[in-house]
Amino acid sequence: MSDSDLACGNVDNADTYFGLRVASVFIIWVCGTSGTLFPVLARRSSWLHVPKSLFEFAKYFGSGVIIATAFIHLLDPATYELTSSCLSPAWQEYPYALALCMLSIMSIFILELVAFRWGTSRLQKLGINHDPHGHNVGGHAAHGPEGSPSELTKSVDDIEEQGPNHKMRGHLDDSAAAQIIGIAILEFGVLFHSVLIGLTLAVDDGFKILFVVIIFHQTFEGLGLGSRLAYIRLPPRYNFVPVVASFIYGISTPIGIAVGLGIRSTYNPGSTTASIVSGVLDSLSAGVLIYTGLVELLAHEFLFNKETINSSNGKLAYAIGSMLLGCAIMALLGKWA
Template identity: 70%
Template sequence: MSDLNCGSGGGATTYAQLRIASIFIVGVGSMGGAMFPVLAKRTNWLHVPKAAFDFAKYFGSGVIIATAFIHLLSPAISELSSPCLSPAWLDYPYPLALALLSIFSIFIVELVAFRWGTAKLMALGVKHDVHGHGHGLGAHAAHGPEGGIPDGDSSSEKMEKDLESAHDHKHLDFSAAGQIIGVFILEFGVLLHSILIGLTLAVDPSFKILFVVIVFHQTFEGLGIGTRLASLQLPPKYNYVAICGALLYGITTPLGIAVGLGVQSTYNPGSTTASIVSGVLDSLSAGILLYTGLVELLAHEFIFNKEMISGSNGRVAYALSCMLLGCGIMALLGRWA
């Protein structure tokens, strides 16, 4: 306990040039992992087969779930059990309570938003089911009648089609908003984590090991975020959302490293203040990623996915293997960071 430093000024200054270079190296890994799926989905010059997207999607789901448990919840427990903190922090499992608070907060927000959105859609005459498939009134007619209809009341048909089109556009807007909110929640939890990772890397004494692990960590996590962004089914006017989300993820950890290097002489990741802030943010982020990973990704991709329920055993086994591989690799990285 003699070398315990609970105040400011505990950052390591070794490997100064490599720490500066890590801003760009980690940035390339993060940006590459997040941007590649988005660009591959939206450009013609990158021909990526659907099987590769499926692998990245399921792999990324495993990465996100393992990140919640191994890279967020576990460090939060350690940070809020620091000897620099008051013994009162040990009287209650605050990290788990904060994660629980985060899970139910996200759940309630999504429930309220879903109920409000569904009520709005019903008022507009658009049906909406829990799996996100909406159909405007007379949607089948929009694709043309099965039998021939004489060219009678053309103005009446035009009005009906215009009404259906308006309904469809309203549904697209609500659907797009729901998807954007879901991805924003996921990315918010990841970005908080990425900032803290960057700050830690900039001042941690065990820099070399942590540096290598974080490059892989951020690349894999970026792949998980990127595939979710790429799979968004949004109207053309919202295409910028996926690109902005990938760019934001790509710059967050380098920004954290740069800030950490800027306050290297005064920032001590083991200080009382840093432990409390990191522990609280990691706990809240863990809850966000747990809810998103288990409900939005795992349940919706497997339990509520018709392709998985009625698909072949081989397809289901492949998807599960990809998910478990991503989870296993990210959990293994927790051995060093």
């Protein structure tokens, strides 16, 4: 067996700062959950009185965070993991990380295309003209175009008030299902990554620096996710979905830390199996967030959103600046985590 094989098989995880590592489970849980939950609850609250400009900042800032997460925190590590010297030479002969990322992007695109064609057909049977690109609608995208069915004619709340037998009932159910699936896709793109960095934090030698960086990482990423969840329009009976999604995100990294602490005597983050699993998951997650960030967020917020197109130069510059700031901060955190 070669020296590199021996190195890949060794388990020499640090056991320093064990008490702080345990405390990090709860600290990161609070930071991640708070960052995600605050935009969701603030937008629904009447007593917080959060200015609309702050919500706009959080929304565009979150778009930048999601894009930087895809490229810097997922795709780059995936490339490194799937070209590790611990893997067989066959892994070095093809850019598997990029191929898996592309596969993920195309899969999401095809699934969404099929869903929109099916949904548009359903809407036409109800006598509703649906522009799938949202060109005629000035709403906000969450995961999906601005012209989401819940915003095509009148607000969800107004329609709900017309009773359970209203002809739009099936339409609302379809819209809610589509948006909930969108939430699940967006969460998929960040959850595996969050669990994996939790595993790393539990056993890494440079714990203190990584701990501080991950606190900021999870808070900013949570803010990015939460700002998207806050703008999703759902019927009142589905209002719990964004809140549940926020808690699921908040607990993901603590779960990774707890698992890492539990198996720290046997877990080897540099092993062949760990490199393949984390590399594949990071590649697929990167594809999800690249598609979400570039197509669903940037394209539909800036190019297809009538409100943005017709806004003043100052408001547009504010939106772009907020997005670039989120992208820059998250990209900078990639230097350490």
